[in-house]
Amino acid sequence: MQKKTAYSFPDEILEHVFSFIQSGKDRNAASVVCKSWYEIERWCRRKIFVGNCYAVSPTMVIRRFPDIRSIELKGKPHFADFNLVPDGWGGYVLPWISEMAGAYPWLEEIRLKRMVVTDESLELVAKSFTNLQVLVLFSCEGFSTDGLAAIAASCKNLRELDLRDSEVDDLSGHWLNHFPDTYTSLVSLNISCLGSDDVSFSALERLVGRCPNLRRLLLNREVPLDKIANLLSRAPQLIEFGTGTYAAELRSDVYSNLAEAFCNCKELKCLSGFWDAVPAYLPVIYSVCSRLTSLNLSYAPIQNPDLTKLVSQCPSLQRMLVLDYIEDSGLEVLASSCKDLQELRVFPSDPFGEEPNVSLTEKGLVAVSSGCPKLQSVLYFCRQMSNAALVTIAQNCPNFTRFRLCLLDPKIADYRTLQPLDVGFGAIVEHCKDLRRLSLSGLLTDRVFEYIGMHAKKLEMLSVAFAGESDLALHHVLSGCESLRKLEIMNCPFGDKALLANAAKLETMRSLWMSSCSVSLGACKMLGQKMPRLNIEVMDEKGPPDSRAESDPVDKLYIYRSVAGPRFDMPPFVWTMDEDFASELS
Amino acid sequence: MQGGGGGSESGSMSTVSREDNMVMSSEDSSCPDESELELGLGLSLGGFKMHQVSRGGHYARILTAKDFPSVISASSSPSSSSSSSSSSSSSSSSSSSSSSSSSLRRANVTAGTKRNADSVAAANSSSQVVGWPPIRAYRMNSMVNQAKNQATEGFNSTMENHKSETSTVEKGTTGISSYQNSGNAKLRKSLFVKVNMDGIPIGRKVDMNAHESYEKLAKTLEDMFLKTTPNVNPAGLRALKLGMMNKLTRSSKLLDGSSDFVLTYEDKEGDWMLVGDVPWKVFLSSVKRLRIMRTSEATGLAPRLHERNCQRQRSKHI
DSSP: OGGGGGGOSOHHHHHHHHTTOOOHHHHHHHHTSOHHHHHHHHHHOOEEEESSTTSSOHHHHHHHOSOOSEEEEEOSOGGGGGTOSOTTOOOBOHHHHHHHHHHOTTOOEEEEESOBOOHHHHHHHHHHOTTOOEEEEESOEEEEHHHHHHHHHHOTTOOEEEOTTOEEEOOOTTGGGGSOTTOOOOOEEEOTTOOTTOOOHHHHHHHHHHOTTOOEEEOOTTSOGGGHHHHHHHOTTOSEEEOSBOOOOOOHHHHHHHHHHHHHOTTOOEEEOOBTOOGGGGGGGHHHHTTOSEEEETTOOOOTTHHHHHHHTOTTOSEEEEEGGGHHHHHHHHHHHOTTOOEEEEEOSSTTOSSOSSOOOHHHHHHHHHHOTTOOEEEEEESOOOHHHHHHHHHHOTTOSEEEEEESSTTOOOTTTOOOSHHHHHHHHHHOTTOOEEEOOSSOOHHHHHHHHHHOTTOOEEEEESOOSSHHHHHHHHHHOTTOOEEEEESOOOOHHHHHHTHHHHTTSSEEEEESSOOBHHHHHHHHHHOTTEEEEEEOTTSOGGGSOTTSBOSEEEEEEOSSOSOSOOOTTEEEOSTTHHHHHO | OOOOSSHHHHHHHHOOOHHHHHHSOOSOOOOOOHHHHHHHHHHHTTTOTTOOBOTTOSSBOOOOGGGOOOOOSSSSHHHHGGGTTOOSSSTHHHHHHHHHHHHHHHSOGGGSOHHHHHHHHHHHHSOOOTTOSOOOHHHHHHHHHHHHHHOHHHHHHHHHHOOSOOOHHHHHHHSSBTTBOTTSOOTTSOOEEEEEETTOSOOEEEEGGGOSSHHHHHHHHHHHHTSOOTTOOHHHHHHHTTTTOOOOOOOSOSSSSOSSEEEEEEETTSOEEETTSSOHHHHHHHEEEEEEEEHHHHTTHHHHHHHHHHHHHHHHHO
């Protein structure tokens, strides 16, 4: 009777409907509607994203999703980028590769971020996944060019190889030679992180020459400027290009070859590299400037007026990465020239300098916020800030999705009023209703956290350092930020109370990192006992936590939800607080 | 030793974890016992107004702006004293204590108290807080290389100028900070190189710029790799027991040849050399990574290394 209607849709139809649902979140939502949808969905899911490789085990993933073609895994916490996570912490990909080797022979895409990848893992990948098309190793480490050679030799269908920001042991320069002569399917290659002697240039030239679909090529620093023209002439179809060292003696033949090569790249839209760039060779890219949507000069020590002149020629820019050599004046030019700008990142040229070496202040950012209506994403390093400027910026840019401000002196006050910067950041969260990511700095009291808890309802990731006065601050965030997924805190006086009061919240988040705060060992133990679905990991290199009093603060704390239980690949300086903790040591 | 002033300050300053010890330099990498520190903290509590102990807590609160009603300069003089009050014997003090170094760099030091001055002098010996400013290691290393390329000539002379402790007056007048030469290479930037030890699968990284001599480096490495850790996390130990890590208890030195291990490094040309032959500054500019090698493997190498060194030096003179 009526019951039948629920089952009147054949599975194939539902599967077809689901094939239009690409987003993991939506798929997750569909899978919990009812049991049959769960079953149908899990059989036809092809792509999964695991934000924390320890939140789930490979076995569990494979059991639920029998036919995955694309996997993305993330390992270490974000603060590992800043050397806060000691070596050996974990994030090993081998267990995943080993299990997937048997279960997913048709795997096409592997994307890893902040994981430890060994040559053994890469060799296993090469052997097991003959259909591999995409391999992205973003901020990974633990492998050498030997592993890359294995990939090159075996993965005939490889389209994308991206080693972005990874640490690679350079053992032999000739891994590129392992791409067979018959291999022509390369579309994207990013080897910008490789050190010296890693790349055999002639092999690279031949590779580039025989891959007609190559669209993205990011070279490493060691490729000299005078070799680039030849390379570009073999790949005029490039859309994205990263140079090597952009410095050489000015020679007219090199100059004109380069200019011509760039001119012939009619589809070039993104440029990066520019290590050690000298102004003399900048004009060779003028012919592409008008088309450029993305320009990364953050490794280029070019200063004004050359820098500003270059920027003024790029009216189509959507994404700009640059050093603070651009100064306020350059940013004003950017604001008036680049009306499509969506993302701006300004990095410090001399972060540890006692005195400012450039004239880059809050005024530059205010100018860009005022001139660029589409600005959504900001990462800005500078030395001074005022509440007034932040309020202006917030009012100018209500569409911010990412706002990261880094004052080089982390506890500096409003330079005009000497007040904390609470009001300024408060304005940001109040006006920017779609804000998903926020990094705070400067002198900040509990008040700013009150504002954040009150307004930042879509905030997913919050980074805090040297801020706040009491547990109330942490409590505001944990109780108010409904969408919070990742919270990372360093050097703040936050302790037990807020954590224990909001323990349940932690299960709704991916992870919480707290280092150099005031969370006591006792609180960690309590959390470990009461919250079985959280892994409470305490990191301390001076010795096991039980050798100190319960009230002593722990050095580093990493809490994440997991259905896989505590992990067993921890180094000696990491302890999991769970029911077994006390008994393990006795 | 980081932290000047009173006993508790230096006590809390010196409770650096090994990790922090590497990334923030302290002149003296040997730290007093933790028991000494706690004693120091307890005894000095009465003597320092800056210290405040949270109610019922056994550790000092990390101080913030509220504790210092009289703000002198726009920069972080409020936070400058957070150096003195870090938490107790745990290593969290190291980060918060060294946080003072970054804030102190901007502090109006000449107007500060003796403690500030001492803290600055102490901060001079520490480069920066771990993790601040939040710049990716990859970018930091690029900048170091850039600075090196640009300033190789000036490098040696600026190293001579560099002193780990200077008075604030010198800092103010010459414009060249005691630990920074703004016009030249970024001296006190971290320079992390990988260290591997034969038999231990997990490598570490050490900040070369945090050490001023071979002895200090060797001591750090010994602490990292050779110290006994009797209460090692059993789960962690399980992880390491891939059949490789055995005797942890070796108290001998890496440099004098008395241990079963020697310290070697890979230089820019890709050659493996025995550590200690060249002047420290030259070593700094050429070291790419370190390896604690079994002496049995290295003895064959050492005379050849030495030989190659001589050959290289000879060829240099040609």
